[in-house]
Amino acid sequence: MLTFTRDMAAAIFHVLDAKTPYGTYGCTGSGAVKSWSDIARAVFDAANGNGGKVVPVSTADYYASAAGPIAPRPGHSALDLSKLESAGFHMPDWEEELGEYLKML
Incomplete structure (x- = not known):
């Protein structure tokens, strides 16, 4: 699935600011696996x-x-987003983000 830079940056800052446990966090757009x-x-x-x-x-x-x-x-x-979600962050749906991105072009 696609991952947009602003979403990944938001996830990283959330994990850092929330002082979540050290480890590996899957980070990609949510939604249907394609x-x-x-x-x-x-x-x-x-x-x-x-x-x-x-x-x-x-x-x-x-x-x-x-x-x-x-x-x-x-x-x-496909990456497992459950650890990121348990840390309180939900990645946006990649298909919705793609639609918004293409509208901006």
Whole structure:
């Protein structure tokens, strides 16, 4: 999911100001978990209406022709926001934030 800079900064300052316990906090936009191709499709649809031209590609296919070593990537990499939420911070929905961002352009 997308993470907008202002939201991440707000989350970081909240964790610091609230003096939450030390540790790792997942921080990404909340809302529906989508693939990168789903996100690209949403951006292209909003920007110029041609999201249907976005073609999903698996990670294996994307790196199939790579010349060098490839860092392993998880098949599913959604972050768990529960620790951040238990610290009293809720990340905004990434789809709503994307819509607002694209309106500003």
